[in-house]
Each structure stands twice: as C-alpha cells, then as structure tokens.
Amino acid sequence: MASLLIKNARNIITMDKEKNQYPGGSIYIEGQEIIAIGKDIPYEAADTVIDAHGKIVYPGLINTHHHLYQTFTRNIPWAQDCELFDWLLALYDIWRYLRPEDVYLSAMVGLGELLKSGCTTAADHFYVFPNGVSGELIDEEIRAASDLGIRFFPTRGSMSLGRSQGGLPPDEVVQTEDTILKDTMRVIEKYHDDSKFSMVRVGVAPCSPFSVSKDLLTQSAVLARSYGVRMHTHLAETHDEDQFCKERLGLRPLELMEETGWVGNDVWYAHGIYFNKEEIIKIGSCGCGVAHCPSSNMKLASGTFPIMDMLKAGVKVGLGVDGSASNDASSMLLELKVMNLLHKLQHGSTALSAEDCLHIATRGSSKVLGWEDGIGSLEVGKAADLFMVDSTRLEFAGALYNDTTLPILTGTSQVDTTIVGGKVVVKDGHLVGINERELAAKAQKASLRMVETASKYRKVNYRKLRERQQVIPY
Structure with a gap:
C-alpha cells in the first residue's frame, strides 16, 4: 500500500465539522485513506513526499450534476440567447450524431477540466442514446474517468417520450422502456461499488418530466431501490416544465415525483428552482437533495435557486456545473464564485459567505450523493481527495488574508495540484500522464x-x- 506525506503546508482547510485549520500542517496518507492530519503528526517519511511550503490544501470539490457529452457543443452560435426548451431543440440535432469515441473524448475533456479546477468527485447524467449507435455509451465515460483517476458517479439516464408521443426530444434519441431498464441493470451490475473508497458508484436517472413516461419513472424507482442505488432527475427547472406537467398530467412536478416514488433520502434533483415554500419544506423533511447549478440557470434564464429557503428547511444542497453546453466550462472554482456572487445579489451581502459556498461544494455535495462517510472533508479515516493552490502565484498577491476563501473570491479557475485517493492526478496545473x-x-x-x-x-x-x-x- 503506497504512502504519501504532504508536509509544511501554508495551511490545511479541512471543512470538518469544527472547520479546523492547520497552518504549517501535514497530512499522512496510506492507500486512499488519511491516517494523520495536523501540525505535529508522527510521520516524517513516506513512499512519496510533497513539500507543500506556500501551498494551501483544500478538500476536493464534489460536482453533483453534469452532462459530459455536452462538452462538444459549447459556444454553439445558434444555441445562445435562448431558454431551456429552445436550447434543447437546437442541440438535439447535434447530439443525435454522438459516437462512442465522442462520448469518451468529451468525458476526457470535461473531467480533465474538473480535475484542473479542484474537483475530485463528479456525478454525471448521461441520457442521449442515438438510434443505431451502441447502447453502451455510458461505459465510455466510465473508461475516461478511470484513465484520468477521478472519483466518478455516473447516472444511467434515459428518454422514452419522443416527439411522436408528445415529448420534447426527437424520436431518434429516445429508447424503449424495456431497453432502458435492461441496460440500467447491466450498468449497475457491472460497475456499481458502494464501498467507502469506491471509484465508481452508479445511479438511476430518467431525464426529466418532459422526456419520460410516468410508468418509466415508477419502474426506475423500483429498480433503483431493488439494487440499493441512488436516484437522480431534473426537476422544477423552468416555468415551461411546470406548465408541461400541469397540462399533460394535471400535476405539479413534485406531485409527479410523489406519485411515482421519487421522494426520499436516496433521491436528488437537479435545479429545483420552482418549488413553492410548502414543497421545499416537504423535500427537506423527506431527505431529498438538490444539485444547485447557478451558471447554467443564469445562462438559460431559468431563474434563481431559493437557496436560503432550502437550507432553512434542511434540504441537502450540493453544487453542480451542469452540462458544459449550458455553462461553457467545467470549472468548479468558477462555479463557486458565481454561486457566491449570485446569492449576494439575491439575498444580501451577508446571506451566504464564500466559506458557506465551499461547505456546500464539499460536505454539502457529499451528503447529496450519500457519500459523507468517505469524502467531503479532510480528516482521519476519509479519502485523501484534495487540491492545492500555490499562494505565491501572481493572482493571489494582495489577497493573502483569508486562506479559506482565497480561490473563491479571487476567481482563479485552475489549481496547482489535485490528488484523488492518494494519487496525484494534476501536477503543476497539468493532467498527469495526459498529452x-x-x-x-x-x-x-x-x-x-x-x-x-x-x-x-x-x-x-x-x-x-x-x-x-x-x-x-x-
């Protein structure tokens, strides 16, 4: 079992329950696990030793919602300046031409960007399976994650309600419900590992109320719980979605979730902008989580996530960059800055501090993914997932007064070092072993x-x- 010693750090920001910090501290790691952390630990040697003088160490950021395949449709001219439904209609025409190698390469780029911005765990929602193309596309994302060394939480998405049946997506990118359920079982059985330091966990993720049937939602919930895996879907993202559910089903989006078994502490939604106050209280009481995606919501003019009401109601809130095509980047540090600024504008200057945002992107995100026993903070017994920034860099000059908030408030988008499970995967700002x-x-x-x-x-x-x-x- 390989050992790693990180010593002499300018500071270690743990984000543990007490929010301990260790100026001049060190971390000793064996395999994936943190064995010791603090100012004076009884370890002076290891297989690998990193002198972190001048470096600030942070727990790895956790991305709770992404669409990696969208990396290849960023900055598309005719998909700008439009809202969600029109944006989707424009891009479905490109996504229908996805090939397996495209999925692999787009995941390599998106996950690589995430690693370079301090992200050590990423959840992804893959739901586009073009007709005539291999159904095993999610496997390509898992292969990319393995090649890069990032902790990965792919969710097997699905669309079964094509335009001919009153849904939004073209029929060319939807699958039959039997095909969806069979392949979802295959992916879970082949890849899901619920161990504490797993590198791959799998979730079940029908795309949205406007792209799947009620029957598929119900069957997907039953399937997920039979395997003990988590459940994920888009919900309450736009007024258009709310109107679709009311007109087609006579239900609000959350009522649809309740009727189909999609509430509980094993469920997390993406976006959650248009829940009313009663629904927010209900979500908090039943243990659901929500992935907050501020940049995407702003770009598509979807609305602003009611984060203070969510937190007050006990809703588990994590951070997500969302699809690369609705963000045009895969930077968790950039997303942290956007979140901090957005909610100062929405709620006032003292509502949500930069440290609060960091908590949401680490401990908060780990709770959303049901992984708080292994990731989300730097402490003994947890995974050695972390990133480091060099405080001597030019962009930090004049800003070295609060180590916790430094990379958030200064808006840096790239870290110097990222370590996942005790292995260095980004060194000097570049992916290790990748041209x-x-x-x-x-x-x-x-x-x-x-x-x-x-x-x-x-x-x-x-x-x-x-x-x-x-x-x-x-």
Missing part, C-alpha cells in the same frame, strides 16, 4: 464532425465556422 494538446486536437476534430453533420439539415453557414477553426495537428 493535453493532443487530447484537445482530437476532441475538437470530433466536435467539428458532429456539428458539420448536423449542418446538412440546418440553414447555417458552416464554411465560415470551419475557417475559424485552429485545430492543433497531432
């Missing part, structure tokens, strides 16, 4: 192929778009 320029070139080539294929059916001048590409040879 980033080669990966970027392959990814851009794959993205352009998808966009150009879609262009055959759209009235868009892609020739000029191609002329702007600066693809790096590889």
Whole structure:
C-alpha cells in the first residue's frame, strides 16, 4: 500500500465539522485513506513526499450534476440567447450524431477540466442514446474517468417520450422502456461499488418530466431501490416544465415525483428552482437533495435557486456545473464564485459567505450523493481527495488574508495540484500522464464532425465556422 506525506503546508482547510485549520500542517496518507492530519503528526517519511511550503490544501470539490457529452457543443452560435426548451431543440440535432469515441473524448475533456479546477468527485447524467449507435455509451465515460483517476458517479439516464408521443426530444434519441431498464441493470451490475473508497458508484436517472413516461419513472424507482442505488432527475427547472406537467398530467412536478416514488433520502434533483415554500419544506423533511447549478440557470434564464429557503428547511444542497453546453466550462472554482456572487445579489451581502459556498461544494455535495462517510472533508479515516493552490502565484498577491476563501473570491479557475485517493492526478496545473494538446486536437476534430453533420439539415453557414477553426495537428 503506497504512502504519501504532504508536509509544511501554508495551511490545511479541512471543512470538518469544527472547520479546523492547520497552518504549517501535514497530512499522512496510506492507500486512499488519511491516517494523520495536523501540525505535529508522527510521520516524517513516506513512499512519496510533497513539500507543500506556500501551498494551501483544500478538500476536493464534489460536482453533483453534469452532462459530459455536452462538452462538444459549447459556444454553439445558434444555441445562445435562448431558454431551456429552445436550447434543447437546437442541440438535439447535434447530439443525435454522438459516437462512442465522442462520448469518451468529451468525458476526457470535461473531467480533465474538473480535475484542473479542484474537483475530485463528479456525478454525471448521461441520457442521449442515438438510434443505431451502441447502447453502451455510458461505459465510455466510465473508461475516461478511470484513465484520468477521478472519483466518478455516473447516472444511467434515459428518454422514452419522443416527439411522436408528445415529448420534447426527437424520436431518434429516445429508447424503449424495456431497453432502458435492461441496460440500467447491466450498468449497475457491472460497475456499481458502494464501498467507502469506491471509484465508481452508479445511479438511476430518467431525464426529466418532459422526456419520460410516468410508468418509466415508477419502474426506475423500483429498480433503483431493488439494487440499493441512488436516484437522480431534473426537476422544477423552468416555468415551461411546470406548465408541461400541469397540462399533460394535471400535476405539479413534485406531485409527479410523489406519485411515482421519487421522494426520499436516496433521491436528488437537479435545479429545483420552482418549488413553492410548502414543497421545499416537504423535500427537506423527506431527505431529498438538490444539485444547485447557478451558471447554467443564469445562462438559460431559468431563474434563481431559493437557496436560503432550502437550507432553512434542511434540504441537502450540493453544487453542480451542469452540462458544459449550458455553462461553457467545467470549472468548479468558477462555479463557486458565481454561486457566491449570485446569492449576494439575491439575498444580501451577508446571506451566504464564500466559506458557506465551499461547505456546500464539499460536505454539502457529499451528503447529496450519500457519500459523507468517505469524502467531503479532510480528516482521519476519509479519502485523501484534495487540491492545492500555490499562494505565491501572481493572482493571489494582495489577497493573502483569508486562506479559506482565497480561490473563491479571487476567481482563479485552475489549481496547482489535485490528488484523488492518494494519487496525484494534476501536477503543476497539468493532467498527469495526459498529452493535453493532443487530447484537445482530437476532441475538437470530433466536435467539428458532429456539428458539420448536423449542418446538412440546418440553414447555417458552416464554411465560415470551419475557417475559424485552429485545430492543433497531432
């Protein structure tokens, strides 16, 4: 079992229950586990020793909602300046051309960005399975996570309600409910590991009320609980969703969840903007969690998450960057800054501090994922998931007065070191063992192929778009 000693840190920000800090402290790790942490620990040697002089150590950030496959549709001109339903309709035409290699490469890019922003655990919601393409696409994301060394929580998403049945997505990207349930069982049985230091946990995740049937929601809940895995879906994200549920089902979104078994402490929703106060109290009392995705909600003009009401009601709240195409980045540190600023604007300057935001992105997110025994803080017995920033960097000059809030308030988007389970996966700001320029070139080539294929059916001048590409040879 390999050992690692991080010593002489400028500070260690633990985010444990007492919010302990250890200026000049050290951390000793064996395998994935933190064995000792503090100012004077009885360990002076290890297989690997990192002198962290000048570095500030933080618990790894936990992303509770993402769509990694969307990495290849960022900054698409005709998908800007529109709200969720129109945005989806524009991008479904590109996503239908996903191939297995696209899913792998997009996950490599998205997860790589997350690691470089201090994220050590990422949940992903994959739900687009184009007709005629391998159904084992989520496997490609899991392969990418393994290659990068990030702790991963993929959720097997699904869409069964195509346009011909009154849903939003085109029929070309939906599956039959029998196919969905069978493959969900396959993914759980093949990959799910609920151990404390697992590198892969699997969830069940029908996409949304406007893309799946009530029957699929019900069957998915039964299936998930038969395997003891967690459940995830989009909910209460927009007024359009609320109107869809009322007109088609005669229910509010949360009422739909209650009728289909989608409430409980094993459930977390993405977004949760349009719950009323009574529903927020109900969600808190039954133990549901919510992934807060501030940048995406702002970009798509969806609304503002009622975070203070949620926290007051005891709702488990975590942070998510959401799909790369509705954020155009996969940076958890950037998301932390956006969250902090957004809620100062919404609730007042003293409502939610930068330290509160860090708590939500670490301990809060770990509770949302049901993983608080292993991740979310730096303390003995937990996983050695952490990131470090070098306080001597130029962008921190004049800002070294509060180590806890430093990377949030200064808006840095990149860390110096990321460690997952005791293994260094980002060193000096770069992914370990990955040729980033080669990966970027392959990814851009794959993205352009998808966009150009879609262009055959759209009235868009892609020739000029191609002329702007600066693809790096590889």
